[in-house]
Amino acid sequence: MKELAALEVKNLSVYANSQTILRGITFSLEKGERLLIVGKSGSGKTTLLRSLTGIAQELFKLSVFGSVSVYGEKVLNSVEASKHFFYVPQEPWYSIATPYPILELLFDNRCNMCLKSIENFARKLGVYEKLYEASTDLSAGEVQRLALLQALAVKSHTVLIDEITSYLDSEARRNVVEAVKIISEQGVAVVVVDHDVELWHGSVDKVLYIESGVGKLYEDPMDTPMALDLKRLRNELKNSKHVVESSRSTPVLVAEGVWFKYPDAADYILKDVHVTIHPHEVTWIRGGSGKGKSTLLKVLAGVLKPSRGWVKRFTKEVQLVSENPLHYISNPTVGEELQWDTNLAMLIGLESKLSTPITLLSSGERRRLAIASAFRKQPKLLLIDEPTVGLDPWNTIAVVKLLSLLQSRGSAIVVASHGEEFECIASRIVEV
Known part of the structure; x- marks a missing residue:
């Protein structure tokens, strides 16, 4: 049987x-x-x-x-x-x-x-x-x-x-x-x-x-x-590689000698980090899982206070998109979150979802929405954690292109990610 x-x-x-x-x-x-x-x-x-x-x-x-x-x-x-x-x-x-x-x-x-x-x-x-x-x-x-x-x-x-x-x-x-x-x-x-x-x-x-x-x-x-999509993604990213030159004007953020340790941790997760960020730059924070990428973003954003060292932000126009996109999204539907900007919705593939409640979006759709919402605000400094997590190859390309567009408009962007797709737009890499 x-x-x-x-x-x-x-x-x-x-x-x-x-x-x-x-x-x-x-x-x-x-x-x-x-x-x-x-x-x-x-x-x-x-x-x-x-x-x-x-x-x-x-x-x-x-x-x-x-x-x-x-x-x-x-x-x-x-x-x-x-x-x-x-x-x-x-x-x-x-x-x-x-x-x-x-x-x-x-x-x-x-x-x-x-x-x-x-x-x-x-x-x-x-x-x-x-x-x-x-x-x-x-x-x-x-x-x-x-x-x-x-x-x-x-x-x-x-x-x-x-x-x-x-x-x-x-x-x-x-x-x-x-x-x-x-x-x-x-x-x-x-x-x-x-x-x-x-x-x-x-x-x-x-x-x-x-x-x-x-x-x-x-x-x-x-x-x-x-x-097949994965192969096309790699080819498109390879062929679109470009880095916008920094203006080297007044920096939007400087961090010197930053150390950080969580209260219950045995050791520091961040040790002697130095970074200066200018307009028109994409800074890629790269490292293994649990090595402190998200922690560094939160320290740079002011969510966490360094155990040692200091961070100075020279603009108040700062946006942080964390690992959980629901922490950033504040409206009940896609259209309301994007203020019914159909062109922006098209850039991230959500044009057919404008009336959709946030609760019915997939995790990847919520992530794209949070990124687009931050883009709409045109911040001087955008810090974003794992922006391509859970995305298929084509939506990964859409997110990279959207961030590249924001960079070209003068914003400084700091991305924490283990994905290699940010190599094509990164002005510098910070290893943790």
């Missing part, structure tokens, strides 16, 4: 009022199989994961139809649906609710690992020391890896992972792929949403590509249209 599928999805469709988000999604996974879901930003990838768990129906009030079975048990729209899945969300700030990450694991009644095993896996993911640090002091990438550690530790039929590599450097991304393999080897079906098709080449059993709400299955990530 054939063994029941670990997860079987048939003709799943999702609607927001009269708008169709997903239509006829169908796939199945056997015990221990791995599925990669790819598609452009806003194509419905996250909505699919939320629909499986019931979050889309309960929190976002979406209508979901079709069939979802876990080992033969029908779970779609069931109050018991969430118990069959462990969901690692794209937004890392929702992953840890306790003061210290270790408590999140030890007090989770689904956890089937002893403390020693938890610590061993934490070392493999590069977050052992972070288990015992304050949750509020962690970077987004560190929180994502700790969420994956929790997925390793709990008992679940299926693990759903949404863009967990988005805030990570290349080494940490490879560690995530290995961790997903370990999870699947325990007989758990794993569904991963990601834009990095090269990363998952040879590490998944099948691929679901979603476009305009419709899914198509492939055997290899490199066979999908996303792989």
